[in-house]
Amino acid sequence: MQGAAAAAAYGSAPYATSQTPLPDAATAGARGEHVQQATLTVNGRPYVLAIEPRVTLLDALREYIGLTGTKKGCDRGQCGACTVLVNGRRINSCLTLALAHEGDEVVTVEGLSSFGKGAGKPHPVQAAFVEQDAFQCGYCTPGQICSAVGLLAEARAQGFELTEDVIRERMSGNICRCGAYPNIVAAVKKAGDAG
Amino acid sequence: MNSFTYVRASDLDAAVREGARADTYYLGAGTNLLDLMKGGVERPARLVDVTRLPLAAIEELPGGGLRIGAMVSNADAASHPLVTSRYPLLAQALLAGASPQLRNMATTGGNLLQRTRCSYFYDTGFSACNKRKPGSGCAALEGHNRMHAILGASDKCIAVHPSDMAVALAALDAAVRVRGPKGERAIPMREFHRLPGDAPQRDTTLQHGELITAVDLPSPQFTKAHYLKVRDRASYAFALVSVAAALDMDGERIKTARVALGGVAHKPWRATRSEELLIGKTLEPEALKPAAIAAVEGAKGYRDNKFKIELAQRAIVRALRTAGGAA
Numbered sequence: 001m002q003g004a005a006a007a008a009a010y011g012s013a014p015y016a017t018s019q020t021p022l023p024d025a026a027t028a029g030a031r032g033e034h035v036q037q038a039t040l041t042v043n044g045r046p047y048v049l050a051i052e053p054r055v056t057l058l059d060a061l062r063e064y065i066g067l068t069g070t071k072k073g074c075d076r077g078q079c080g081a082c083t084v085l086v087n088g089r090r091i092n093s094c095l096t097l098a099l100a101h102e103g104d105e106v107v108t109v110e111g112l113s114s115f116g117k118g119a120g121k122p123h124p125v126q127a128a129f130v131e132q133d134a135f136q137c138g139y140c141t142p143g144q145i146c147s148a149v150g151l152l153a154e155a156r157a158q159g160f161e162l163t164e165d166v167i168r169e170r171m172s173g174n175i176c177r178c179g180a181y182p183n184i185v186a187a188v189k190k191a192g193d194a195g
Numbered sequence: 196m197n198s199f200t201y202v203r204a205s206d207l208d209a210a211v212r213e214g215a216r217a218d219t220y221y222l223g224a225g226t227n228l229l230d231l232m233k234g235g236v237e238r239p240a241r242l243v244d245v246t247r248l249p250l251a252a253i254e255e256l257p258g259g260g261l262r263i264g265a266m267v268s269n270a271d272a273a274s275h276p277l278v279t280s281r282y283p284l285l286a287q288a289l290l291a292g293a294s295p296q297l298r299n300m301a302t303t304g305g306n307l308l309q310r311t312r313c314s315y316f317y318d319t320g321f322s323a324c325n326k327r328k329p330g331s332g333c334a335a336l337e338g339h340n341r342m343h344a345i346l347g348a349s350d351k352c353i354a355v356h357p358s359d360m361a362v363a364l365a366a367l368d369a370a371v372r373v374r375g376p377k378g379e380r381a382i383p384m385r386e387f388h389r390l391p392g393d394a395p396q397r398d399t400t401l402q403h404g405e406l407i408t409a410v411d412l413p414s415p416q417f418t419k420a421h422y423l424k425v426r427d428r429a430s431y432a433f434a435l436v437s438v439a440a441a442l443d444m445d446g447e448r449i450k451t452a453r454v455a456l457g458g459v460a461h462k463p464w465r466a467t468r469s470e471e472l473l474i475g476k477t478l479e480p481e482a483l484k485p486a487a488i489a490a491v492e493g494a495k496g497y498r499d500n501k502f503k504i505e506l507a508q509r510a511i512v513r514a515l516r517t518a519g520g521a522a
Contacts, residue, residue, distance in 0.1 A: 034198060034199070034200050034201070036201065052198060053198075053199055053200065053201030053242070054196045054197070054198060054199060054232075056229070075233065076230055076233065077226060077230060077296075077297060080294065080296060083296055089270075089299045090295065090296050090299060091296050091299050091300045092226070092294075092296045092297060092300065095224075095225060095226045095229050095230060095297075095300065096224065096225055096226075096229070096300065097201065097222075097225060097229070097244075099201050099203075099244075100203075100222070100225070100244055100246060147295070147296065150295070150296075150299075151295065154270075154295070158274050168429075168430070169429075169430050170295050171295075172294055172295075172429075172430035172431040173293075173294025173295050173296045173297065173431060174294075
């Protein structure tokens with residue numbers, strides 16, 4: 001999408017790879033930019049960002065905070081590679097504005113382990129993906145895993161059973177071009193059964 | 196994506212005041228609007244974020260109806276006990292739409308206002324699209340039109356409305372509550388979306404600045420219902436044809452029926468003539484056939500979508516039989 005001029009991360013962003021100096025207000029106005037300041041909470045840490053409103057949550061995570069675990073596939077909400085958890089629910093981070101998530105709890109694949117059984121260990125869904133060999137190239141995997149974590153929470157909250165058909169239907173927002181679906185389904189089932 | 200100003204509305208009055216300004220759009224979850232902005236199809240100067248307005252409740256109405264706030268997510272509406280128990284048709288339609296991630300994001304109001312997925316509308320590389328650029332023509336008329344309309348189209352536009360939720364709402368006689376600079380009003384679902392005619396750039400009868408606040412459902416009348424969606428893959432695809440069927444039975448015979456079609460027109464297509472013909476009929480396929488034929492009366496197919504005329508009839512019979520427990 002837009003380049004580095006669109007936004008800058010500063011302050012507590014530990015992974016920031018490109019820090020562009022903030023344009024001052026007068027310059028920003030003259031250039032038609034509308035930089036706004038916002039604090040995003042990602043994996044339990046606050047990040048103070050100065051970004052244009054058009055920066056998506058996905059681009060904020062990857063380009064301005066430096067958390068590149070979340071992947072950009074289609075950038076149009078069709079592939080699910082950008083799936084993250086917001087307030088515990090899975091969403092497509094490419095189709096939402098970063099500014100719209102002030103005050104929300106964003107969790108990316110990098111933050112899952114600290115929410116699993118024992119911080120630092122892989123999340124049970126991550127462990128199941130490794131055990132079941134649920135990937136080939138791995139590009140869709142962070143999105144698949146975040147989506148599966150969201151699905152398990154939905155199944156618990158709504159009380160539906162995770163049959164193979166249900167898993168396939170409820171994971172249909174995540175495309176795997178390597179076709180690792182049989183093992184992805186097995187991994188989700190295993191993680192779900194382990195509860 | 197073009198640069199724009201982002202404003203978060205603090206309350207309803209402020210939202211409507213901001214939304215009435217020129218080149219301003221309301222922003223719900225943005226799952227369709229941001230997609231369109233990335234492609235340059237939409238280029239608003241200002242967005243008013245309405246997602247934090249107090250419009251996210253599902254509450255019972257006096258008289259037995261149900262009000263679904265405009266900011267209730269599609270996922271929350273689909274799993275709410277009052278929806279699943281009283282309006283299973285709506286829950287089924289919601290779950291047939293999009294992906295779980297998108298349903299977690301997409302709002303009730305935003306779902307109604309999503310725009311067609313006609314590829315000639317979506318791709319600014321094509322110069323001819325009356326919906327995107329009035330007067331420029333319709334590339335779909337002579338182009339790839341497998342997904343396009345068979346009913347109610349015009350020579351200006353053959354796009355279809357993509358929502359599943361809206362088809363169920365049309366069948367259930369819902370009303371859309373809106374608030375604008377001139378006050379509040381309720382628009383019956385059947386009058387909310389419009390046919391393309393000479394102005395396909397207008398999808399709905401909303402006026403600029405009007406904000407959807409809720410969808411009201413009348414008290415549940417139908418004990419049996421089924422939403423059938425026929426599509427090119429098993430999940431996460433737009434409908435070729437969909438049918439929202441609801442029945443109230445008197446023994447073996449239909450007392451009252453509701454039939455609405457998706458994927459066939461510029462708006463959810465209520466088949467009222469079919470509904471009349473269904474009264475007193477059994478669920479035998481032959482008994483249902485005249486109603487299915489009536490639903491596609493006047494249908495017109497184009498190069499790639501003529502199959503929809505037959506498909507719609509078969510889907511209607513199957514949806515009615517499934518709703519009634521006969522299939």
